[in-house]
Amino acid sequence: MPRVMGIDFGEKRLGISMSDPGGVVAGSPSVLEAATPRDAVAKITELIEQEGIAEIVVGYPVSLRGGAGPQAVKVAQFAALLSQSCGKTVALWDERYSTVEAQRLLQSQSKKVRKQKDKRDAIAAMLILQSYLDRKSSGPGSAGAEPAGAEPA
Numbered sequence: 001m002p003r004v005m006g007i008d009f010g011e012k013r014l015g016i017s018m019s020d021p022g023g024v025v026a027g028s029p030s031v032l033e034a035a036t037p038r039d040a041v042a043k044i045t046e047l048i049e050q051e052g053i054a055e056i057v058v059g060y061p062v063s064l065r066g067g068a069g070p071q072a073v074k075v076a077q078f079a080a081l082l083s084q085s086c087g088k089t090v091a092l093w094d095e096r097y098s099t100v101e102a103q104r105l106l107q108s109q110s111k112k113v114r115k116q117k118d119k120r121d122a123i124a125a126m127l128i129l130q131s132y133l134d135r136k137s138s139g140p141g142s143a144g145a146e147p148a149g150a151e152p153a
Contacts, residue, residue, distance in 0.1 A: 002054030006129025007044070008095065008121050009058055009075050014040055015125030018051055019133060026129035029122035037078045045086045056088055059095030059128040093132045095124070 004023050008015030012035075018028045032047075034040035048056070058079045061069030076092065083090040 003052055004055045004057060004129060004133065005044075005048065005051070005053045006093075006125045006132065007056065007058045008125040008128055009071070009078055010121055011037075011074070013121050014044075015121030015123070016044070016047070017122065017126035017129045018053065019129060023055075024133060024137065026126045026133060029119070029126045031119070031122050037074075037081060040078070041082050041085045044082060048086050048088065054088065056082065056086070056090045057093045057129060057132045058082070058090060059124065060092035062094045062096050064096065091132070093128055095128050 002023055003021055004019040006015075006017040006019075006026060012033065014032045014034065016028075016030045016032050017026045019026055032040065032043055034043060047053070058075060060075055061071040063069050079090045079092055
């Protein structure tokens with residue numbers, strides 16, 4: 001399985017995570033700061049080339065009822081721009097609870113609030129990516145989160 005990148009989209013900061021070379025385990029959490037979505041796409045495209053990323057998954061904000069959240073349009077536009085820029089498949093993936101779970105994990109480590117905020121997006125990206133990788137390895141029809149959508153239009 002090729003290397004996969006997970007992204008937790010934010011307007012100022014993006015959480016980034018990359019899988020191991022086998023595409024099984026999410027790791028390498030980091031935060032990328034960007035002034036605009038185009039700036040973020042340029043930085044991520046460079047990282048994709050450097051790291052040999054074959055596939056990208058972006059957290060898609062789905063409401064608790066299953067509908068698209070308020071950020072969904074911005075995320076879909078960002079994903080389409082990224083796909084066009086790097087020429088790779090960009091999957092949208094249900095990110096429900098990823099930020100909440102990341103915050104819970106950080107609080108359990110008793111980190112200072114400022115440091116938690118800096119790491120929350122990176123951990124959320126890692127959780128999104130691991131969910132995607134787990135679902136992909138278990139095959140279609142398995143229990144788990146459904147993809148929010150495939151390659152954006």
